[in-house]
Amino acid sequence: MSLADELLADLEEAAGEEEEAEGSDLGEEFPIEDVREEPEPPEASESVRSIAKLWGSKA
Secondary structure (H helix, E strand, O other), rough: OOOOHHHHHHHHHHHHHHHHHHHOOOOOOOOOOOOOOOOOOOOOOOOOOHHHOOOOOOO
């Protein structure tokens, strides 16, 4: 068996172990909370033009 074959076999084995571990979590359900965060209004409204400066502009 070449080194590449051994590495491929190790990867396939590791992938199988991950699938088994993920499969054990499928029975658990977590409660879903209805949490809604209200956006806060900006304190000082500024236009994009007052904030942004184009690359290469002199002003």
